Structure formats: structure tokens, C-alpha cells
Amino acid sequence: MARPSNETETGKAVLELLDxxxxxxxVYANGTDLTMFQFDNDLTFAAFFLNADRKIYGRYGTLPSPRSGIAGVSQRGFIAAMQGALELHRAYPANEASLADKRGPKSPVAVPEDFDDLVEYQNRIEWSTRAVARxxxxCHQIGSARFQHYRYRKQPVPENVLFPWPMPSALGLVLDIDRAAHVQRVDENSIGKRxxxxxxxxxLELAGQPILSIADVQWVxxxxSDPCRIAAVVRRGDRRVEVELDLPQGFRRPRDGIPFRWTDRHLSLGRVSGLGIGIRxxxxxxxxxxxxxxxxxxxxLVETRGGGRRFGRGSLTLEPDDTVVEIDGLDDRMSESDVYAHCLQKHVPGDVVKLTVMREGKRVELRATLR
Amino acid sequence: MKQRLVSSLTPIAAIAPFVLALTAFVASSSSATAQRRGEGQQVLDDRELMLDSDTWIYGDLERGLRESRKTGKPILLVFR
Structure with missing residues (x-):
């Protein structure tokens, strides 16, 4: 999102709305109430709209492709979200019930410092030059720490921790970043199309919640739950239309590869599975x-990166062009996301995963120890 | 005064989160210490600027909640 300036109409509108x-x-995550403030921790710009009763009106901030930096937000989209928040504020408290689910379920820990990986932090910043950065x-550290919270306890990693903040593309939708939640495209054979x-x-509404932004769609x-059916209300021309979206089991799982996130750069499939750093x-x-x-x-599933980088001497990796045809005796069709989920939900660190790969026309049995 | 601050400070506040976060992300291990020092200075510079702002409350949600109660305005809370 470009810097708002009085020299452009949209910039002026942003500045007027801020008032x-x-x-x-x-600028720091220390001491954040994790039950109250749940947002995509990979964002570089995450906004909440709320009131003095701590009721959340909505969120703003989307990272469609984590490598793309700020491309998921725009001044026009931000304006639409701000205007929507002001409308909800004017209607408060009559609309209080519709805002209840804008706040999420209880976080496994109250504040980030309670996560095992973040205990070295205090709930405040040391404002001296030497210590401030340390x-x-x-925010992205919270995402990593949440993931590891389950691993350290040898618990299955929840689906929405493995595949957080699904984009509208999970529904087969492309939304306009310059509007609140305006449908630009609906893919064939998608949840949205059906x-x-x-x-x-x-x-306008999803699961009974007013929608101010793409981030609000992602929040819902x-x-x-997985699977589930959620109600949607849309404005189509001058009509309000109600539809129902059937979200199948595993709807969050990307079909075309797991997108890179800062949160889990240490938690990639290759790293956690022990199959070699960098495999896809x-x-x-x-x-x-x-x-x-x-x-x-x-x-x-074929290895596309030319083989994994080894963790150490004697460690196991997938070789270039290996095709995985069986995992733990399962040979149903799976995506990379399914394999990732299998490793992190059916196994705990230290478990051995058995793989069968096709290598130069022969079946080869591999055993990978989960890290 | 306020108008001047809104026009001069708010734009910086709106983009500073990106600058700081991206700086952190590109840190390399070889220059981690120097990078941390630079990042620390950026945080301090940013704080100094924001503490003078009539528009932004810096790092104090409770104050924002009190202000919201007093003025009747909703809160815009931005995490960088």
C-alpha cells in the first residue's frame, strides 16, 4: 500500500478517515492478548477496528502471496474497510450479537511470552538503543511459536495452524483488493460456484458476521470447522441474495503446493519430515x-527441486525426480499439503514415516525420521 | 498543529510497519548484530516521531480504549 498523501484523492480520503x-x-507483539487479537502473523500491516467495549468490527490486511510483500492491500480497500467499520460503530450496540464471532476461540496461551519458544521475551520493550531490537x-514469531507449541507437546498440529488464513481462492473466488469483499472471479467447479x-x-455477511475486507473473509x-456449511449474504445489483457454502474436509489445504510463509520457513515439509531441506x-x-x-x-508426487539438501551425513533425502507412491501404506491420491498434514497430525517428532518411491523405474523403500 | 502532524506524520506511520518488518526479514546471520543495531535505531526513531503525534497513540491500547470511550470514536489498531 502506497504512502497516503494529501496530493491524491485516495490519500486525502485515508487521512480524513483516520481522523x-x-x-x-x-510495533511489537510483546504482551499481546492472543485471544483478543488473532490475525495473520505473517502480515507486515495488520489492522483491527474495534470499540471501547473491546468488540471487534473487523480486520484489514491480506498477504495473497507471502513473497509478494504488500500486494494484498490497497488504499481504496483500506478506505472501504474503514467506512464499513464506521457504519458498524454507528449501529452499535444493536448489532452486538453479529460481532460475537469476530473474536476467536481461546488461545492455547494468554500472551506470546507464554509460548515455549518465546519465554526469553518480556511483556515490554527495553527502550535503550542496545536492547530495543533484542x-x-x-508478529511472525508468534506463528512459529504456536506451531511448535503443539510439536513440543507431541500433539497433532491443528489444521488451521498448518494452513492458516485461507485466501478466498480456497472457495474458488478472486476478490477485488480495492473493494471490501467484491467478487471479481468465480472458478469453475469451485465451492463458490456450487x-x-x-x-x-x-x-456482506459470512457465517452471520459482517464483512469489511478480504481479511474478514479469511477470518471466517x-x-x-472442517468440514462445515456457512451461510453467506451477498449484494447482487440491488438485491440481497442468501447462499450456502459447503466447505469439505481439508478445504484449507492448498492443492497446488504449500505457499511460503515466514512463519514456517523452519517448518517446511522437507525439514519436519526429515526428507531433505527444500523439497517440493x-x-x-x-x-x-x-x-x-x-x-x-x-x-x-514427484520431487521437483532436484532433490533435498541433506541435514547431515547419512541422513535421508529424496533424490531428484523421485516419485512418492506410498506413505505409511497409504496410496490414495494426495497433494503435498496432505502429506504435510499426515506427517504433522498422524505422527509426532521422532516417529518414522515409511515411504515408497519410484526411482529410475524401481520401487525403493525409505524411512524418514520426523524431526 | 494537528493538521501539520496529520499530513507529515500519518503517512510515515502508515508505511513504517512495512519498512521495519522487511528490514527484520532480510537479516542475514553474518550481519545479524549490525542489522539488529540498525533495526533498533529505526524502532527508536520511529517511536520518537510517533510519541509526538496528535493522531497516533504509540504502543498503548489501554490509552486508546480510554480515548475511545471519551470521544465516542472507534479504534483503529495497527500492528506493524
Missing amino acids: KFVCVRM SCMH AGLEPGDDI LHTA LRDLNDEERRAAGIAKDRLA
Whole structure:
């Protein structure tokens, strides 16, 4: 998002709207109430709209591709969210019930410093030149620490910790970053298409919650149970239309590879599985399956990065072009996300995962120790 | 005074989160110490600027909640 300036109409509008809010700026995560403030910890700019009763109106801030930096936000989108928040504020407290689920379930720990990985931090910043950076906790550290919280306890990592903050693309939707939640595109054979959503729709409510932004759509998807059905209200022209979205089991899991996130840069499939740093698994397409004699409904994930980098002498890695055809005796068709979830939900660190790969036409058995 | 601060400080406040966070992300192990020192100075510079702001409350949500109660305005809370 570009710097708002009085020299442009949108910049001027942002600055005028800021004046209608009490603006609070947090540059560190220390002491954050994790039940109250749940947001995508990989964001570099995350905004909440709330009131003095601590009721949340909505969120703003989206990172469609974590490598793309700030491309998920725009001044126009921010304006739309601010205007929506002001409307909700005017309607408060009559609308209080609809805001209840804007606050999430109780966090496993109250504040970030209670996570095992962050105990060295205090709930405040040391404001001396030498210590300030060291004492300042970054938001993305919370995401990593939350993930490890489950691993250290040898508990399955919850689905929405493994695949946090799903984009609207999980529904087959592309939303306009310059509007609140305006549908630009609906993919064929998608959840959105099956629900009857159309390009041009404005999503007004999801799961009974008013929607101010793409981040609000993500919030509903992030907290939805798996599977579930959620109600949506959209504005289509001058009509209000109600639809229902059926979210199937595993709807959060990206089908086309796990996107990079700062939060889990240490927690990639290759690292946690012990299969080698940097591996990426791609589902074979129909043509490749025909050539390899593998049925459409069977597991076939090829290593695409040219093999994993070893952790140490004698450690196991996938080799270039290895195709995984079985994992722990399972050979149903899976995505890379499914394999990742299998390793982190069915196993705990130290467990051995058995893989069968096709290597130069031969079946090879591998055993990887989860790290 | 306020108008001047809004026009001069708010834009900086709006983008400073990106600058700080990206600085942190690109840290390399070889220059970690120097980078941390530079990052620390940026945080301090940013704080000094923001503490004078009529528009932004810096790092104090409780004060923001009290202010919201007093003025009747909603709160915009930004995490960098």
C-alpha cells in the first residue's frame, strides 16, 4: 500500500478517515492478548477496528502471496474497510450479537511470552538503543511459536495452524483488493460456484458476521470447522441474495503446493519430515500418470527441486525426480499439503514415516525420521 | 498543529510497519548484530516521531480504549 498523501484523492480520503478513529499503533507483539487479537502473523500491516467495549468490527490486511510483500492491500480497500467499520460503530450496540464471532476461540496461551519458544521475551520493550531490537518480538514469531507449541507437546498440529488464513481462492473466488469483499472471479467447479456466487457480488455477511475486507473473509475461513456449511449474504445489483457454502474436509489445504510463509520457513515439509531441506512435491498430471502407469486415484508426487539438501551425513533425502507412491501404506491420491498434514497430525517428532518411491523405474523403500 | 502532524506524520506511520518488518526479514546471520543495531535505531526513531503525534497513540491500547470511550470514536489498531 502506497504512502497516503494529501496530493491524491485516495490519500486525502485515508487521512480524513483516520481522523474519525482513535488510532493506536503497535510495533511489537510483546504482551499481546492472543485471544483478543488473532490475525495473520505473517502480515507486515495488520489492522483491527474495534470499540471501547473491546468488540471487534473487523480486520484489514491480506498477504495473497507471502513473497509478494504488500500486494494484498490497497488504499481504496483500506478506505472501504474503514467506512464499513464506521457504519458498524454507528449501529452499535444493536448489532452486538453479529460481532460475537469476530473474536476467536481461546488461545492455547494468554500472551506470546507464554509460548515455549518465546519465554526469553518480556511483556515490554527495553527502550535503550542496545536492547530495543533484542527485546522486540516480531508478529511472525508468534506463528512459529504456536506451531511448535503443539510439536513440543507431541500433539497433532491443528489444521488451521498448518494452513492458516485461507485466501478466498480456497472457495474458488478472486476478490477485488480495492473493494471490501467484491467478487471479481468465480472458478469453475469451485465451492463458490456450487454455492451460486457470481462475479460482481459483494459479500456482506459470512457465517452471520459482517464483512469489511478480504481479511474478514479469511477470518471466517480460518475459524470455520472442517468440514462445515456457512451461510453467506451477498449484494447482487440491488438485491440481497442468501447462499450456502459447503466447505469439505481439508478445504484449507492448498492443492497446488504449500505457499511460503515466514512463519514456517523452519517448518517446511522437507525439514519436519526429515526428507531433505527444500523439497517440493508436485502431483503428477494425467499425462504423466499414463506414462508412468499410475491410476488417477493413486498417490504420485514427484520431487521437483532436484532433490533435498541433506541435514547431515547419512541422513535421508529424496533424490531428484523421485516419485512418492506410498506413505505409511497409504496410496490414495494426495497433494503435498496432505502429506504435510499426515506427517504433522498422524505422527509426532521422532516417529518414522515409511515411504515408497519410484526411482529410475524401481520401487525403493525409505524411512524418514520426523524431526 | 494537528493538521501539520496529520499530513507529515500519518503517512510515515502508515508505511513504517512495512519498512521495519522487511528490514527484520532480510537479516542475514553474518550481519545479524549490525542489522539488529540498525533495526533498533529505526524502532527508536520511529517511536520518537510517533510519541509526538496528535493522531497516533504509540504502543498503548489501554490509552486508546480510554480515548475511545471519551470521544465516542472507534479504534483503529495497527500492528506493524
